[in-house]
Amino acid sequence: MAAVAHEAHGHHDDHGHHKESFVSKYIFSQDHKMIGKQFLMTAVFMGVVAMLLSILFRIQLAWPGEGSDFVSFFLGDTWAPGGVMKEDMYLGLVTIHGTIMVFFLLTGGLSGTFSNILIPLQIGARDMASGFLNMLSYWFFFLSSLLMLASMFVESGPAMAGWTVYPPLSALPQAISGSGLGMTLWLFSMAIFIASSLIGSLNYIVTVLNLRTKGMSMTRLPLTIWAFFVTAIIGVLSFPVLLSAALLLIMDRMAGTSFYLSDIIVGGEMLTNHGGSPLLFQHLFWFLGHPEVYIVLLPALGLSSEIISTNSRKPIFGYRAMIGSILAIAFLSFIVWAHHMFVTGMNPFLGSVFVFTTLLIAIPSAVKVFNYITTLWRGSIVYTPAMLFTIGLVSTFISGGVTGIILADAALDITTHDTYFVVAHFHVVMGLSAVFGMFAGVYHWFPKMFGRMMNIRLGYAHFWITIVGAYGVFFPMHFVGLAGAPRRYYDYSVYGEFDVESYNLQMDLNIIITMFAILAALGQLIFLFNFFYSIFRGPIAPQNPWRANTLEWTTPVERIHGNWPGELPTVHRWPYDYSKPGAEEDFIPQTVPLAEGEEEH
Amino acid sequence: MVTKLIILGVIVLGVVAVAQLMRVYELSSKLREQRESEISNRDNKFNAAMMLTFMFVLFGGLIWLMVNYGWTGRGEAASVHGHEIDWLLNLNFIIIVGVFFLTNTLLFVFAFKYVRKPGVPAFYYPHNNKLEMLWTVVPACVLAVIIILGLKTWNDATAEAEAESIRIELFSKQFDWTARYSGEDNTLGKFDYKLTTGNNELALLTTNTLDTAINNMEASILKLEYVLNKKDTMLIPEDKDKMMVDLSRKERLVRLLHQMRDRHNPEVDAWAWDDIIQKDTLYLCENKEYEFNFRSKDVIHSAYFPQFRAQMNTVPGLTTRFKFIPDKTTEEMRKAKNDPNFNYVLLCNKICGGAHYKMKMIVVVLKESDYKTWMKNKTYGVKDATGGYKVKPGTFKDTYFAKKNAPVAEDNAEGNEEEENDEDAENQPAEVVDPELAE
Ligand code: HEM
Ligand SMILES: [Cu+2]
Numbered sequence A: 001m002a003a004v005a006h007e008a009h010g011h012h013d014d015h016g017h018h019k020e021s022f023v024s025k026y027i028f029s030q031d032h033k034m035i036g037k038q039f040l041m042t043a044v045f046m047g048v049v050a051m052l053l054s055i056l057f058r059i060q061l062a063w064p065g066e067g068s069d070f071v072s073f074f075l076g077d078t079w080a081p082g083g084v085m086k087e088d089m090y091l092g093l094v095t096i097h098g099t100i101m102v103f104f105l106l107t108g109g110l111s112g113t114f115s116n117i118l119i120p121l122q123i124g125a126r127d128m129a130s131g132f133l134n135m136l137s138y139w140f141f142f143l144s145s146l147l148m149l150a151s152m153f154v155e156s157g158p159a160m161a162g163w164t165v166y167p168p169l170s171a172l173p174q175a176i177s178g179s180g181l182g183m184t185l186w187l188f189s190m191a192i193f194i195a196s197s198l199i200g201s202l203n204y205i206v207t208v209l210n211l212r213t214k215g216m217s218m219t220r221l222p223l224t225i226w227a228f229f230v231t232a233i234i235g236v237l238s239f240p241v242l243l244s245a246a247l248l249l250i251m252d253r254m255a256g257t258s259f260y261l262s263d264i265i266v267g268g269e270m271l272t273n274h275g276g277s278p279l280l281f282q283h284l285f286w287f288l289g290h291p292e293v294y295i296v297l298l299p300a301l302g303l304s305s306e307i308i309s310t311n312s313r314k315p316i317f318g319y320r321a322m323i324g325s326i327l328a329i330a331f332l333s334f335i336v337w338a339h340h341m342f343v344t345g346m347n348p349f350l351g352s353v354f355v356f357t358t359l360l361i362a363i364p365s366a367v368k369v370f371n372y373i374t375t376l377w378r379g380s381i382v383y384t385p386a387m388l389f390t391i392g393l394v395s396t397f398i399s400g401g402v403t404g405i406i407l408a409d410a411a412l413d414i415t416t417h418d419t420y421f422v423v424a425h426f427h428v429v430m431g432l433s434a435v436f437g438m439f440a441g442v443y444h445w446f447p448k449m450f451g452r453m454m455n456i457r458l459g460y461a462h463f464w465i466t467i468v469g470a471y472g473v474f475f476p477m478h479f480v481g482l483a484g485a486p487r488r489y490y491d492y493s494v495y496g497e498f499d500v501e502s503y504n505l506q507m508d509l510n511i512i513i514t515m516f517a518i519l520a521a522l523g524q525l526i527f528l529f530n531f532f533y534s535i536f537r538g539p540i541a542p543q544n545p546w547r548a549n550t551l552e553w554t555t556p557v558e559r560i561h562g563n564w565p566g567e568l569p570t571v572h573r574w575p576y577d578y579s580k581p582g583a584e585e586d587f588i589p590q591t592v593p594l595a596e597g598e599e600e601h
Numbered sequence B: 001m002v003t004k005l006i007i008l009g010v011i012v013l014g015v016v017a018v019a020q021l022m023r024v025y026e027l028s029s030k031l032r033e034q035r036e037s038e039i040s041n042r043d044n045k046f047n048a049a050m051m052l053t054f055m056f057v058l059f060g061g062l063i064w065l066m067v068n069y070g071w072t073g074r075g076e077a078a079s080v081h082g083h084e085i086d087w088l089l090n091l092n093f094i095i096i097v098g099v100f101f102l103t104n105t106l107l108f109v110f111a112f113k114y115v116r117k118p119g120v121p122a123f124y125y126p127h128n129n130k131l132e133m134l135w136t137v138v139p140a141c142v143l144a145v146i147i148i149l150g151l152k153t154w155n156d157a158t159a160e161a162e163a164e165s166i167r168i169e170l171f172s173k174q175f176d177w178t179a180r181y182s183g184e185d186n187t188l189g190k191f192d193y194k195l196t197t198g199n200n201e202l203a204l205l206t207t208n209t210l211d212t213a214i215n216n217m218e219a220s221i222l223k224l225e226y227v228l229n230k231k232d233t234m235l236i237p238e239d240k241d242k243m244m245v246d247l248s249r250k251e252r253l254v255r256l257l258h259q260m261r262d263r264h265n266p267e268v269d270a271w272a273w274d275d276i277i278q279k280d281t282l283y284l285c286e287n288k289e290y291e292f293n294f295r296s297k298d299v300i301h302s303a304y305f306p307q308f309r310a311q312m313n314t315v316p317g318l319t320t321r322f323k324f325i326p327d328k329t330t331e332e333m334r335k336a337k338n339d340p341n342f343n344y345v346l347l348c349n350k351i352c353g354g355a356h357y358k359m360k361m362i363v364v365v366l367k368e369s370d371y372k373t374w375m376k377n378k379t380y381g382v383k384d385a386t387g388g389y390k391v392k393p394g395t396f397k398d399t400y401f402a403k404k405n406a407p408v409a410e411d412n413a414e415g416n417e418e419e420e421n422d423e424d425a426e427n428q429p430a431e432v433v434d435p436e437l438a439e
């Protein structure tokens, strides 16, 4: 097979770089598959770093004030004298953890990897519309990752104002040490990250609109592509707003402007800034911030739609409703941002409007969930590791979605805002759902990316440990929040001073949580091992290992520049003809013409 | 150091061990000619069974958590609107926990039941408009109920406070809270951050504080100018730059202060003079509506009263408000919780710096009579047998001039109140109110 592919490659002419140098093949590559893998590798690395940070601060939460060798090993004497981390560093770790997870792992990593790898392959294109811009997008991402990592090593510490970097805290180095050089690096890193994301998104949009192969109408696109496409549109519309928020913050910090500052005395110094508003920043931030959570989630839902259908051997239920709900979610995600601001001093009437729009989002979300469940109904489910993670995703999407309903109810948000309940909510939807989607994607498309198979048994072990560990961390966390625990506290022992009952509850649960967090983190070692081992030593993959319909499985296992030897495939049907009555096999690839008398779905 | 080496060693050994296991596994699957892409029936069945097992574990875990920890670990609400919020929270919880169980059951049971069985094909079922309609409309209706009830509670909680409700300002800075009662006129004095001085931390606006602020500022400008213009000393350039910046900042501020002075209406002074500034503990009266005005000196903080189900951010440059009616005294709550050390609390709930987690203020709710006593003692002071003050009078006017040590200080001794004060000192409620401590 591989040999055939190679020969065929020799004949086609529009992609003639045959002797690629190491640099142009692996480093400054313009090939979408290589760029996708570069995104993946960078994201895996960043993810490991962020996970490690979380273990460090979980140790502090479970055993406050007790020295730990593990902590001192990583933080050293400056930041953790005697193995007890400093208050400031605690906040620094939380901030960088959140930033990396949300932006670098789940935005750059998830969309960057899978949009790059799958868009051309699934729409039948030789590459992205602009290979050069695509390369640029990765290198900006890489640069911003480096800056973010570097910010952890500056003397005054990394940014410490939380991943949402609300000014004035983030604007005033006198207020917290991390708002000095660390924050400057954070802002520049994010500005570059946004540039990367914009370039990438524009490329995805153009590619999907213009480079679809013959017969690939919009209503024959796999849901993955729909998800990436809409995600890219959301990104293009919302990231520039974050950039403007960041630029104004940079000006407040460096040029003495007063966009976000007014009437402040800090560190004994009376500032002259007057007339700015911290709320302005929050509006700008969340105008990106809420769409951002869907930028994180939609690709995961897209991947899982594909996987759940393939492995149930059934068409995805309600294909058009799925597209409709993606579009509805995308639209609504732009008019709900102020649900993060119910108690910030914003006009309460405005709050009620946002209650309404926010709760509307639950409807398309519910449609998606029920469609997934119905897809399983009377299926013939094959448990690949990808399928396990997909089912995990659906379960966690439900669990996280329902707590969103509590938070969206402004009256209830009064008591839950900024408590651990919120932390639990968004971890369940992002830390579990979106991450599960990413894992599912890696397991499912690994054969396409590396031409080899990952070990199935290790995949099973990885999944079961991860889901137990992850639910074990985040279920109890809701109850910590309901006990009143504010987020971003270095030490919850203060509760002991006024409410012993609540204190005991929080302390018990915090220990349970940390135990499960350590378990889940260890589980990820299995994945890392399996991943890297299989890249080099895994068994060679067959061309279509999961017996799937989409176009990427019609390309040769040997990865070639231009994707298909010879002509591009022609598409004759939608991608979900699984177990169609009357067909011989339980799958019919999109390239197979309709049989006589056969109806398109 | 040794432990670090051990940690590293364990990690390395672990990786080596797994690598060996993999080799064994691979050799054996080569022997069996098994391919990674073909999931065996055994594996499918194993995972299907695990799905069902996991569902029970998950549900069991959630139920265990709910039974043990409930969903109001903050304890019973202690404010009027708090009860409404708790009612609503319970209702919402019942709905979402119901949805959670229902959908997860469907998911995991299907995942268990419809695992691949050789020879049984999947059912080709691409869509069904009726079903899809059903699960668009039903959630929409449930959400409509949630929205309507939620907005009603929200509107009540955030409506304008009654005209006669008691005004208190909560002033936040890194890392503590200060309360300012509005005094007998129930009107909070005006403020401007530029008026902040050593004995006017809350920057209240009166003719006197304004003049003092101007004098202080001008004095420090003069000092800076003197240092900068001194011929015989050389300044390090860096220091000099800093001082220049400082100077221009202060000149600007003093200009603004003068403008304020020109526009100042002395009639508003009285609003500020009778205000009462209180640190450490916030005393509230049962069943009275309070309107809190929030203010911040430096960064955003958040005034979070877990037991009163109240929260509002404090924003520099912006006054925010929240109102509530405490309806259970601290004593009652202690009895109900069977915890003699329990206290209500005001926490900071917006990341505000390193010691964010320590930024709190104890809140004590008193019966009306106790509260009145406390307030009177706080306002007029308490005298001891020798005629000196055991507790000094505590209005802003008193404390400001006491600190300032200016001749005007004598004006504020209002003789006619003395006798009453003595009586009150004896009637002091013993338990919670201790004005000495309260100071
Ligand atoms: C049914 C859908 C959802 C609803 C109704 C909902 C509602 C909310 C609300 C109202 C908040 C603000 C809570 C507060 O700060 O007090 C919130 C926070 C958050 N949600 Fe959701 N949410 C939903 C789904 C999602 C999804 C799918 C994601 C991510 C993939 C997500 C991620 C987040 C994050 C990251 C935060 C917290 C941000 C922070 O303050 O740091 N949510 N959600
Ligand atoms: Cu949101």
Ligand SMILES: [Cu+2]
Binding pocket: B173, B174, B175, B300, B301, B302, B348, B349, B350, B351, B352, B356, B359
């Ligand atoms: Cu604070």
